[in-house]
Amino acid sequence: MAFEPPQRLVRALGETPDPASDADWLERLPGLAEAALARRGVEPQRVQAPGGRSSLVVLVRYPDGTPAALKLAPPDARPDRELTALAHWGGFGAVRVLDTRHHGEDGALLLERLHPEVSLRSLPETKALLEACGTLRRLWVAPPAGHGLETVEERTRAQSEALRAAPEEVRALAEAALAVRAELTALPGEELLLHGSFRQGKVLAGERAPWLTVGPDPLVGERAYDLARLVRDRLEDQVASSAGAAGARRRVNKLADALEVDRDRLRGWTLFRAVESGNRALAAGRRRDAELLWEFAAWL
The missing domain is CATH 3.30.200.20 (Phosphorylase Kinase; domain 1)
Known part of the structure; x- marks a missing residue:
């Protein structure tokens, strides 16, 4: 074939x-x-x-x-x-x-x-987030001995270099993201195995279990970093919602509380990851994606 x-x-x-x-x-x-x-x-x-x-x-x-x-x-x-x-x-x-x-x-x-045509995105939002949280609880375990995986500090340090050269239009957000990243990595934190790219579209229906995750970009670090990508899932719907900034902050708090993650650390990593992703999207010529990400980040 x-x-x-x-x-x-x-x-x-x-x-x-x-x-x-x-x-x-x-x-x-x-x-x-x-x-x-x-x-x-x-x-x-x-x-x-x-x-x-x-x-x-x-x-x-x-x-x-x-x-x-x-x-x-x-x-x-x-x-x-x-x-x-x-x-x-x-x-x-x-x-x-x-x-x-x-x-x-x-x-x-x-x-x-698995069933690639059926992801958590096929579920209503509330149910999808519930299933996503259950999946993350299973994934967050101690890493294998001698794993050689990147840490959150190492990955975000490399990403920070590009953020320092962010365009003027997003300079204030980039500086805020860099500052919060410096604060979050100042002291050693959790050392758990993280998915690295977890979102609803990465969780597919299976036969032996209802939902199973795929496509990790694994690293080792704190849970708040891993959860941050899920916060901005269904981004266009969130930006189009009348809830705006208040809705984004409620989402941070809801997910943090559901998984017993510190609210401020989750907000910080959500900000950093959204701004960094927006910077990469702009570099790739996807301005609309970048602007959506930056608008969301500004709400936090």
Whole structure:
């Protein structure tokens, strides 16, 4: 079968810091997919579309008919770290890894098949947040020994460099984000395994469990950092709501209380992550996304 990458993936990789390298990976992707399938002895059914922004997922079957999903991502997407987290969770709250034998050769992940068309975003907001909180409780565990994962301090330190060069129109917000990040990382905090990119769209319906998370960009640190991305989920709906700033602050407090996270630390990390994401969106030419993120951040 043809392994044509979905346009969503092609567009997203064109916005990365190294688009030339990712373009080379996309060109080699059909051959990489064929080789990965052959190594694992599984048969392709179809490419998942629209798919994700950082990987190609091929829905496959074992010879005995067992469904699975083969995920291929460029090396800079750090599939080795994703495997570290998924293997440590062992299917508890997260998609299960079915076979790791060939990961060192090609970086591909053979995963249990979930229902990619059904995420928490398909639920009413209140129910979706309830299920999301339950999933996060399962994921926040001590990291594996000798994990080698980034810490929150390390990841946000690198992100801060770009924020210092933010355009004048967002300079005040960028300075506020940098100041709050400095305060939040001043003293050692929690050291838990974090998903790193947790939001409603990253939690899919499964067979052995109602909801399982996928696509971690794992790191180690405090829960408030991980929860911060969920605060701004369904961003366009929040910005369009008449609740405005008061609604955003209520959402911070509600999620913090539900998961016993400090409200001020969650507000701070939500501010930093929204401003930083907006800065990256602008650099990638997505001005509307950037403006939505900055408007939300200003409410906090």
